[in-house]
Amino acid sequence: MKRIKQTRTRRIRRARALGAVLLTTLLAACGISQFDGTRPDNPQTRNTQSMSQGLNQNPSSSEQNYQSVRRDLLITQPLAAMPGKTSNDTIASWGMPARQSTERIENPHTRGQQDQWIELEYPGVRMGYYHNAVTNQEILSYLKIDDRSHELRQELKVGDSFDSFRTALGSLQPIGNDEFTACDSWGRGDCLKLRVADEKVVQLEQIKMVD
Numbered sequence: 001m002k003r004i005k006q007t008r009t010r011r012i013r014r015a016r017a018l019g020a021v022l023l024t025t026l027l028a029a030c031g032i033s034q035f036d037g038t039r040p041d042n043p044q045t046r047n048t049q050s051m052s053q054g055l056n057q058n059p060s061s062s063e064q065n066y067q068s069v070r071r072d073l074l075i076t077q078p079l080a081a082m083p084g085k086t087s088n089d090t091i092a093s094w095g096m097p098a099r100q101s102t103e104r105i106e107n108p109h110t111r112g113q114q115d116q117w118i119e120l121e122y123p124g125v126r127m128g129y130y131h132n133a134v135t136n137q138e139i140l141s142y143l144k145i146d147d148r149s150h151e152l153r154q155e156l157k158v159g160d161s162f163d164s165f166r167t168a169l170g171s172l173q174p175i176g177n178d179e180f181t182a183c184d185s186w187g188r189g190d191c192l193k194l195r196v197a198d199e200k201v202v203q204l205e206q207i208k209m210v211d
Contacts, residue, residue, distance in 0.1 A: 071169055072184045073153055075192040078143065078206055079125075080151040086138040087118045087129045097122050107132070124149055124158075143206040158204060162196050 084090040091097065099121040107113035116131040118138070124147020129138045145152070148159045154168050166172060172180035172194065183191040189209035194201050 068185060070154060071182075072186060074156075074168055075182055075184045075206070076188075076190045076208075078145065078152050078192060078204060080153055083120075083125075083127050083140060083143075085140065087120055087131075090120055090127065094122060107134075110134070123147060139208065141208040144203065145205075146203040152204075158202065159200055162194075162199050162201055165194060165201050 084093055097120040099119075101119045103117045103119075104114045105117050107115050113133055115133050118129040118131055120127050120129075124145065126142075126144040127140060128142030130141045131138045145158055148157045151157060156164060156168060169182040169192070172182050174180050175193070178196045180194045180196065181191050182194075183189070191207050193205040193207065195203040195205075
């Protein structure tokens with residue numbers, strides 16, 4: 001019995017060794033490294049490596065893109081917790097507003113079509129929704145924030161220094177006494193208006209283009 005076990009053990013070892021040799025031969029024939037499972041001559045691998053090297057060579061470009069996106073998000077979606085897409089969504093998540101009003105307005109493109117302008121007012125925040133009567137769709141097109149209780153993106157708040165907003169938004173366009181605007185770089189016409197007093201931002205108004 002002992003000899004039979006020794007014989008079986010030697011056969012298993014020889015089979016494993018032969019299998020390893022065959023596997024290494026097959027991988028080498030396919031141009032695949034046994035250690036990392038990649039083809040050295042694979043164009044996709046080379047492209048991935050080139051992209052990685054390109055990113056490493058241009059860290060400033062990636063950082064600029066990142067900061068540009070952060071700036072645009074602060075302009076287009078300034079609140080860290082944005083209201084709902086519709087007035088009903090906002091009421092469902094924020095609760096009943098302190099004040100609510102609805103006004104009929106004529107559609108700028110279709111004569112005779114009466115759309116709606118819906119305003120909701122909560123402590124420190126006022127928002128306006130444009131409701132299209134034909135499509136039954138709404139868009140949040142106006143937002144005013146004048147209270148520190150509402151956190152903005154980039155950990156900003158109304159009442160923070162004007163310099164902190166300039167750091168986040170970059171160059172600002174003066175439009176009057178102590179008022180400045182910053183518009184998105186995507187070209188959609190979304191803008192953020194800042195009102196400044198004593199070197200602090202005391203009010204934000206976000207305006208979206210409705211076409």
